Amino acid sequence: MQPRNYLQLTLAILKPHVVKSPFVVQKIRDLIIDNNFKVVRSRRSMISREEAELFYKEHKNKFFYNRLLTFMCSGPSDIHILARHDAIAKWRQLMGPTKVYQAQYNAQDTIRGMFGLSDTRNATHGSDSAQSAEREIMIFFKNFDIKQWHDNEEIFYNLGRLHFDPASFVHTIDKTYKMNGLQNN
Numbered sequence: 001m002q003p004r005n006y007l008q009l010t011l012a013i014l015k016p017h018v019v020k021s022p023f024v025v026q027k028i029r030d031l032i033i034d035n036n037f038k039v040v041r042s043r044r045s046m047i048s049r050e051e052a053e054l055f056y057k058e059h060k061n062k063f064f065y066n067r068l069l070t071f072m073c074s075g076p077s078d079i080h081i082l083a084r085h086d087a088i089a090k091w092r093q094l095m096g097p098t099k100v101y102q103a104q105y106n107a108q109d110t111i112r113g114m115f116g117l118s119d120t121r122n123a124t125h126g127s128d129s130a131q132s133a134e135r136e137i138m139i140f141f142k143n144f145d146i147k148q149w150h151d152n153e154e155i156f157y158n159l160g161r162l163h164f165d166p167a168s169f170v171h172t173i174d175k176t177y178k179m180n181g182l183q184n185n
Helices: 022-034 049-055 065-072 087-095 100-106 111-115 130-140 146-152 154-159 175-184
Strands: 008-014 038-046 076-084 124-126 162-165 170-173
Touching: 008 022, 008 087, 008 130, 022 076, 022 111, 038 170, 049 065, 049 130, 076 087, 087 111, 087 124, 100 111, 146 154, 154 170
Parallel strands: none
Antiparallel strands: 008 076, 008 124, 038 076, 162 170
């Protein structure tokens, strides 16, 4: 019997200045799909001050904290839970360096290299570890149970038994397969 090949989850945020441009959102969405990410959950919403404070609590005493909170609450963001093998590292690689000037000079084909404007308006966020991903997912998707997803849904994502809804930008489990698969067990 082969060992189970677990998918990893990460949180991805497309920041407010990016969401204002439908062309840019579509380009980033295409990059997500073209890089074999599965979109487990997706929402577009204004990040509340409380969510932003909780999300960026480790930066509370830094000089850019208030500017960051103000920006992140300035308009809608697209917030996604992405899944794939090595999702955290792959999403961070696709995003590019946090410092936009580095991305623009050393990684022009990354999301931040193409669409970042400044270190605050660097286009995207991605979790930096599995622990961060779990904490961040719980801030924006309070009803999402990571353990339950791994126990009950991950297998369908791993097998590709999904439907993709481009309008909602989310993959859903193919219910017909799920029913047939359960009946055959």
